[in-house]
Amino acid sequence: MATLARLQARSSTVGNQYYFRNSVVDPFRKKENDAAVKIQSWFRGCQVRAYIRHLNRIVTIIQKWWRSFLGRKQYQLTVQIQRRWRGYRVRKYLFNYYYLKEYLKVVSETNDAIRKALEEFAEMKEREEKKANLEREEKKRDYEARKMHYLLSTKQIPGIYNSPFRKEPDPWELQLQKAKPLTHRRPKVKQKDSTSLTDWLACTSTRSFPRSEILPPINRKQCQGPFRDITEVLEQRYRPLEPTLRVAEPIDELKLAREELRREEWLQNVNDNMFLPFSSYHKNEKYIPSMHLSSKYGPVSCKEQFRSENPKKWICDKDFQTVLPSFELFSKYGKLYSKAGQIV
């Protein structure tokens, strides 16, 4: 009952409230409706899009597979074409295999030829060197044989290399027989400064004057007249000097002769020292000279005769020489034209 009363009290306002609430809700209803519609449409849109995406993916896969299948077919063809083309290009322009092979063959042939040529060259050099060595050895042996020629065996005495106990002589023996003896090298004599007579004689001999070896000119006019024999003329022109005996001998001939005599006697000496007396018995005896020797007035020598007694008057310090010139009694013997004195 109480509720009823309550309800009846509010019944007048219920209707207003009802109308009022409904009218208030109306715009909201619209809004909410619109919102719901929006949300639903959006959601459906998403759904459809997802579906389309899914479809897209499937289509892509199918297309992919289809296109790859197509491509593979195409690829076989293209590759074949390109293969052919590349091979052709390489063979023609870049790399000729057979040419390379040829080239390598030629190179190896050249190598062999060069190797052979170099071998020959080396051999030739070897041979030349060996020959030069042999020649040098030969010369050395020859020179040694010439130096040792005196070791050659004679008829009486067999030499070192020709021992009688051997069957045949040593090869050196034959070498020595072939060798020419080596002369000693003469020591070079220095030129004498002073010209002595012998030199002059030597240079006036027939050998020493130069004969002119020059040929006469071709167009020479022949000289007129009877001529003497040319050998006679030359003999006369180049007649050697015939000095007199006085000139030919040196001026101190006596002194030289004395010295030569002394030298010869010295050769025969056993000992150079003077002999001493054996005994000393006479050691303390004084020597008593003879009368001739003890006097002041001895025989006068020629030297003292000619020189003054006062040494201050002497011109030079040197002693006079003893000069004994030769005389010319027989110097012209046999050299004159006259036949005086010859036995007919």
Added chain:
Amino acid sequence: MSQRQVLQVFEQYQKARTQFVQMVAELATRPQNIETLQNAGVMSLLRTLLLDVVPTIQQTAALALGRLANYNDDLAEAVVKCDILPQLVYSLAEQNRFYKKAAAFVLRAVGKHSPQLAQAIVDCGALDTLVICLEDFDPGVKEAAAWALRYIARHNAELSQAVVDAGAVPLLVLCIQEPEIALKRIAASALSDIAKHSPELAQTVVDAGAVAHLAQMILNPDAKLKHQILSALSQVSKHSVDLAEMVVEAEIFPVVLTCLKDKDEYVKKNASTLIREIAKHTPELSQLVVNAGGVAAVIDCIGSCKGNTRLPGIMMLGYVAAHSENLAMAVIISKGVPQLSVCLSEEPEDHIKAAAAWALGQIGRHTPEHARAVAVTNTLPVLLSLYMSTESSEDLQVKVLFPWIFRYTSAEGGQLSTT
């Protein structure tokens, strides 16, 4: 006192001086006397005797000075410090040939020790007089002057330039054409020492027309002369392609290959150096060398030598093979690989082993074919052992390992994989 007695005093003095200077010159030939001589103060005495009136004393004094300066660089410096050089240079211009020879000997002896001493010689104006001596008639004087110029130009590029500026090169080329062998030798060595420093100097030598004359003289039988000529040609050709081409145009192939068969070790070494310097520039030049049969000759030469004489030949093979695979194949068919592997295994020195390993690497790196050709000769175990061994140097190890890393991956199976 009579005139005779006065003159006799002078004669005695002259005899004493002559005797002194001759004895000093003789003593200076033995090394053990030189210390004593120096301590006795021989430098200043010889310096005064250089100005002597009598020509023989001057010459002998110069000879003695030369021998002393030759012995070591302290004495050479003492010669320079005592101001002997200007006097020498001055009288070099006017004296007779014996004095010129002796004075050029002194200059040579001083100039050979160091660049500073050579610079001192250049500074006192010796180059002009030496070049004048090169024009002298006597071949001994020319030889002494050329030798002095050679020792001066040997040290560095500036000194060589100074020598060239003094106009020595055309005269040296004339000296090469002289008949005396000693003079030819010295002139060729002088040209070689001038040309070795820079391309411009080498160009100057070539412009003077030296290459044709040098190429003609390769046929001369004297071994020392050949050695100097080949050295000169290799110094010229090492700088650039043009110079190498000019040397090749002088028609040295195939004559040079006969030098590879010479008895003398140095001739072989210099001949292979020359071929190496020519072949290293471009593939065309290497091709030229291969076409002339140079590869076979060099391989034979390597086989007949030992030690350092082999090194230029090994490097030449490496250079030829490095240019292209055809050339590497040419080296392989000339039987180069067995020879290189023999070098690798039997040489005791590290740098030669490194060079052989490098050359093998250059041969084998182009294609699998090449690698197989190298592997067939069983060099790979040797290379591996070299790499592993503790005593081989860093350089050797690097050279051994590097080219083969690539080849291991791309080579054929079989033999290679077993190593």
